[in-house]
Amino acid sequence: MTTLLRGEVPAILQAAEHAQYQGAYRPAGIPLAEVRRGPYDGTRIAVRPDANGELPTVLTMANGRIVYERDRPQPDGTAVYRYSPRLSPAHEGLMRAVAEVYAEHALQRGQS
Known part of the structure; x- marks a missing residue:
């Protein structure tokens, strides 16, 4: 007999909290x-529990990057997933790009 999967659970993706960003790469001058x-x-998404009714502990996107x-879930039962810079291989590259934008804006302000 096949085990039927339960219905999808609503979820929302949120910014990291201390547990997720502690020790993550942060270039000088870039705000937390x-x-x-x-x-x-x-982004609001739907997450499917496994056969035991458990939600995945991590979600990966962009080919795992x-x-x-x-x-913890919200009071209405919506699952919350928080960005994890520590676990995201793309984080350092993203922060370098952000640092470049901040540097460009600083140059433009200096020339005005």
């Missing part, structure tokens, strides 16, 4: 808010 922010924050970790 930039480190915490993930590329898919605010972006990782979100499961956090």
Whole structure:
């Protein structure tokens, strides 16, 4: 007899909290808010529990380069996944790109 999977659970992707960003790469002069922010924050998705009814502990996107970790659910039962810079292989490259943008803006302000 085949085990039927339960229905999907609503989920939302959110910015990292201390547990996820602690020790993550942060270039000099870049605000912590930039480190915490993930590329898919605010996105609402559906997550399918496994056969035991458990939600996945991590979600990977962009061919495994972006990782979100499961956090406590919201009161309405929506699962919350938080961006994990520590586990995301793309994080350092993203932070370098952010640092370049900050440097360009600093140059433009200096020339005005």
